[in-house]
Amino acid sequence: xxxxxxxxxxxxxxxxxxxxxxxxxxxxxxxxxxxxxxxxxxxxxxxxxxxxxxxxxxxxxxxxxxxxxxxxxxxxxxxxxxxxxxxxxxxxxxxxxxxxxxxxxxxxxxxxxxxxxxxxxxxxxxxxxxxxxxxxxxxxxxxxxxxxxxxxxxxxxxxxxxxxxxxxxxxxxxxxxxxxxxxxxxxxxxxxxxxxxxxxxxxxxxxxxxxxxxxxxxxxxxxxxxxxxxxxxxxxxxxxxxxxxxxxxxxxxxxxxxxxxxxxxxxxxxxxxxxxxxxxxxxxxxxxxxxxxxxxxxxxxxxxxxxxxxxxxxxxxxxxxxxxxxxxxxxxxxxxxxxxxxxxxxxxxxxxxxxxxxxxxxxxxxxxxxxxxxxxxxxxxxxxxxxxxxxxxxxxxxxxxxxxxxxxxxxxxxxxxxxxxxxxxxxxxxxxxxxxxxxxxxxxxxxxxxxxxxxxxxxxxxxxxxxxxxxxxxxxxxxxxxxxxxxxxxxxxxxxxxxxxxxxxxxxxxxxxxxxxxxxxxxxxxxxxxxxxxxxxxxxxxxxxxxxxxxxxxxxxxxxxxxxxxxxxxxxxxxxxxxxxxxxxxxxxxxxxxxxxxxxxxxxxxxxxxxxxxxxxxxxxxxxxxxxxxxxxxxxxxxxxxxxxxxxxxxxxxxxxxxxxxxxxxxxxxxxxxxxxxxxxxxxxxxxxxxxxxxxxxxxxxxxxxxxxxxxxxxxxxxxxxxxxxxxxxxxxxxxxxxxxxxxxxxxxxxxxxxxxxxxxxxxxxx
Numbered sequence: 164x165x166x167x168x169x170x171x172x173x174x175x176x177x178x179x180x181x182x183x184x185x186x187x188x189x190x191x192x193x194x195x196x197x198x199x200x201x202x203x204x205x206x207x208x209x210x211x212x213x214x215x216x217x218x219x220x221x222x223x224x225x226x227x228x229x230x231x232x233x234x235x236x237x238x239x240x241x242x243x244x245x246x247x248x249x250x251x252x253x254x255x256x257x258x259x260x261x262x263x264x265x266x267x268x269x270x271x272x273x274x275x276x277x278x279x280x281x282x283x284x285x286x287x288x289x290x291x292x293x294x295x296x297x298x299x300x301x302x303x304x305x306x307x308x309x310x311x312x313x314x315x316x317x318x319x320x321x322x323x324x325x326x327x328x329x330x331x332x333x334x335x336x337x338x339x340x341x342x343x344x345x346x347x348x349x350x351x352x353x354x355x356x357x358x359x360x361x362x363x364x365x366x367x368x369x370x371x372x373x374x375x376x377x378x379x380x381x382x383x384x385x386x387x388x389x390x391x392x393x394x395x396x397x398x399x400x401x402x403x404x405x406x407x408x409x410x411x412x413x414x415x416x417x418x419x420x421x422x423x424x425x426x427x428x429x430x431x432x433x434x435x436x437x438x439x440x441x442x443x444x445x446x447x448x449x450x451x452x453x454x455x456x457x458x459x460x461x462x463x464x465x466x467x468x469x470x471x472x473x474x475x476x477x478x479x480x481x482x483x484x485x486x487x488x489x490x491x492x493x494x495x496x497x498x499x500x501x502x503x504x505x506x507x508x509x510x511x512x513x514x515x516x517x518x519x520x521x522x523x524x525x526x527x528x529x530x531x532x533x534x535x536x537x538x539x540x541x542x543x544x545x546x547x548x549x550x551x552x553x554x555x556x557x558x559x560x561x562x563x564x565x566x567x568x569x570x571x572x573x574x575x576x577x578x579x580x581x582x583x584x585x586x587x588x589x590x591x592x593x594x595x596x597x598x599x600x601x602x603x604x605x606x607x608x609x610x611x612x613x614x615x616x617x618x619x620x621x622x623x624x625x626x627x628x629x630x631x632x633x634x635x636x637x638x639x640x641x642x643x644x645x646x647x648x649x650x651x652x653x654x655x656x657x658x659x660x661x662x663x664x665x666x667x668x669x670x671x672x673x674x675x676x677x678x679x680x681x682x683x684x685x686x687x688x689x690x691x692x693x694x695x696x697x698x699x700x701x702x703x704x705x706x707x708x709x710x711x712x713x714x715x716x717x718x719x720x721x722x723x724x725x726x727x728x729x730x731x732x733x734x735x736x737x738x739x740x741x742x743x744x745x746x747x748x749x750x751x752x753x754x755x756x757x758x759x760x761x762x763x764x765x766x767x768x769x770x771x772x773x774x775x776x777x778x779x780x781x782x783x784x785x786x787x788x789x790x791x792x793x794x795x796x797x798x799x800x801x802x803x804x805x806x807x808x809x810x811x812x813x814x815x816x817x818x819x820x821x822x823x824x825x826x827x828x829x830x831x832x833x834x835x836x837x838x839x840x841x842x843x844x845x846x847x848x849x850x851x852x853x854x855x856x857x858x859x860x861x862x863x864x865x866x867x868x869x870x871x872x873x874x875x876x877x878x879x880x881x882x883x884x885x886x887x888x889x890x891x892x893x894x895x896x897x898x899x900x901x902x903x904x905x906x907x908x909x910x911x912x913x914x915x916x917x918x919x920x921x922x923x924x925x926x927x928x929x930x
Contacts, residue, residue, distance in 0.1 A: 168589065171582075179470055179474065186473060186477050195253075197435055197491070197860070198254055199257070199427055201256040201423065203251040203263075205238050205249040206420075209417040216247070216484070220246065250769050259705055261705065272310060272409065273311070274309050274362060275306070275362070275365060276349060277363055277503050278305050279303050294363075294369065294370050297371075307365075308345075308346045313340075314336075314701065317332065317334070317405075319402035321404075330392045332416075333392070334391075340387070343386065344387060345385060349385075350385070361374065362376065364589065386867070403752050424727065427724065438491045438866065440857075445498065445855075445857035445858065446472070448853040449468070449498065449850045449854060453502055463587055464583050468578065471577075484563070484566050493565075493571065493797075494571060496573075501540075502850035504535070508539075510531075510603070510612075512530065513531075514848070525591040525597070528591050531605075532584055536817075541815065543810040544751060545808055546804040547573075548749070549749060549800045552800055611841065615838045623890060626893045640778050643786040647788065651792075653730050658699060658701050658730060658735075659727070660728045661708060661726065661727045666722075669719040671689065674719075675719065683711055686698050698711065698715075745800060746799070746800075746865070749802075749803050754769075759820060764895040765818075765892055767895060768888045769814065773806050775883050776879050780872060780879060783875050802876030809885075810884040812836060813844075814836075817833050821903050821904055829893060837889060858870035859874060883903040
């Protein structure tokens with residue numbers, strides 16, 4: 164065994180050992196869509212006294228953290244996103260109404276003197292606030308005398324000794340305490356039962372408490388900070404809620420809920436089980452397929468594939484990546500894509516073995532790894548570009564998919580170029596493996612390659628024929644977009660989408676009638692699989708959603724909320740804009756990368772095929788009436804990476820063959836390159852299709868559209884990389900003045916630091 168093989172084997176063993184230890188000792192961090200709970204995105208707004216910048220948003224986050232901690236939610240997560248957004252994740256919270264009430268939309272707490280009874284005419288005037296009290300009677304309030312930022316502590320307690328029942332005790336900071344004493348001292352100058360003897364505590368333009376100052380308090384004496392108690396006919400919950408609201412203080416900035424997602428725990432558990440089954444069945448089918456095609460070396464690649472699964476999972480756990488449902492799908496998808504590098508190497512090794520008679524199996528495998536390196540590197544870079552765009556321009560779960568896909572790509576390269584190479588190099592040294600062609604799977608050319616060599620079809624005798632077919636397909640897809648329209652999801656339009664499960668079956672028409680009778684006539688009702696109902700509306704707050712669910716319960720009995728998504732109009736516009744930016748950046752970045760790595764004609768042809776795939780995929784979803792949402796965007800960008808991946812492999816072979824035969828026509832070269840790469844394209848596509856078919860059938864409703872988009876995209880991308888990209892490149896080459904690519908210099912004997920290391924068995928003699 165050579166030194167390089169030993170190093171690869173030791174490195175592979177070490178990484179696998181560490182990965183197994185991490186897998187056994189650490190648990191994954193599950194997103195709320197897998198463990199159940201509520202996720203809110205709060206948008207900070209400028210106020211009269213502060214701008215919504217990084218510093219003020221951080222202060223707002225800390226106030227919100229204190230309030231949410233008081234709710235008793237287990238392991239809540241609050242993080243700032245960008246300059247002025249706060250992401251709040253509340254595990255196990257299925258009804259976000261109470262959380263939203265405590266967090267508040269603007270949540271500005273203030274204390275006011277009461278000027279007397281209010282009237283409807285005083286509302287909206289500059290004299291001060293006129294708000295209803297707890298009983299609904301209007302009060303005319305003065306200007307704020309102090310804010311919630313001055314509250315040091317507030318707590319609810321039961322006074323059993325004096326029979327006051329539940330009370331709320333207030334304690335203020337030093338300066339705020341003096342303001343409180345002056346405020347209550349001024350109120351005490353008015354007679355008992357006079358409205359002006361009250362102090363109003365206002366939260367978000369709502370009076371949450373307006374207690375009378377006790378008769379025992381003297382005029383201009385007031386209440387000291389530490390001994391203030393609010394008494395009344397409070398229940399336990401009312402007293403605790405009031406204490407929480409006061410203790411939370413005033414936010415430095417007003418906030419608005421622009422996104423809210425709630426997922427039931429049963430849906431998350433079902434998604435995990437479905438994805439796990441899809442992963443096992445899809446991976447097993449892929450392993451059997453690659454073993455059938457490449458025999459022993461295919462089995463070794465399947466072993467490396469299993470190692471890849473352990474390594475990528477351990478990397479996700481060790482890095483603390485939050486595993487979301489799209490991220491889980493990305494992890495499963497990357498298993499199928501991990502086969503790509505192995506297939507590239509094995510097909511190149513088959514070519515080397517067939518072209519040079521007498522070549523050993525070991526040297527053919529070495530040449531296969533060497534010749535496949537450029538295509539492996541370029542194809543993985545294009546996929547990493549797509550993953551990076553998902554992370555930087557996506558939102559929520561789509562970011563998790565981008566991270567998972569990137570980790571999967573890196574782990575697949577390690578699996579193919581280190582683990583699989585070490586295993587195949589060790590196996591290729593065996594005389595038994597080398598002598599029996601039916602065992603190793605490399606010494607025989609393969610059925611697809613043999614059939615193509617025998618038929619030798621002239622695919623590009625008339626490139627315009629393929630371009631005409633592609634044009635017709637684009638026209639059909641465009642017609643679907645225009646006629647049927649694109650059904651943009653709530654993420655891109657704003658609004659609310661809620662899925663309910665009812666104890667009694669309710670058909671769609673009955674549900675529409677019930678909701679219309681309850682005042683929700685604009686609600687769109689559809690089925691959501693397994694008898695569930697999906698309700699989509701415009702702007703709908705949490706109280707209105709509760710009323711909507713109660714209306715459904717009258718017809719369907721016990722009604723459980725399975726999934727809930729609320730997207731504000733401003734965020735919907737932003738997400739739609741970011742989606743278009745992501746697509747534009749993807750096209751430009753891929754064009755720039757390919758132009759540097761290849762000829763400009765090849766780059767432009769690849770991007771043309773890429774745009775062709777995007778239009779066909781969007782058109783297919785328009786004809787099928789499927790929703791285009793953030794998960795579709797993740798699938799679309801993945802298809803972009805896959806499409807360019809296929810084009811890179813084809814054009815890499817065109818460049819290589821053209822450099823060796825510069826006098827031949829580019830049409831002949833392209834035809835030969837396509838026929839040589841078709842086996843790789845077919846075998847790689849089959850590996851991914853097994854995984855996606857398993858996801859589509861077993862992944863449940865949550866992953867059905869995702870898997871369907873990728874299935875369509877891979878089929879379209881496989882077609883376009885050969886029958887769209889190559890004809891476009893051939894058409895452009897007719898007008899291009901760029902000379903054919905230069906042939907790489909033969910590796911001769913050199914000296915110095917750049918000298919190529921000689922094989923130890925080579926004595927240096929030459930004839």
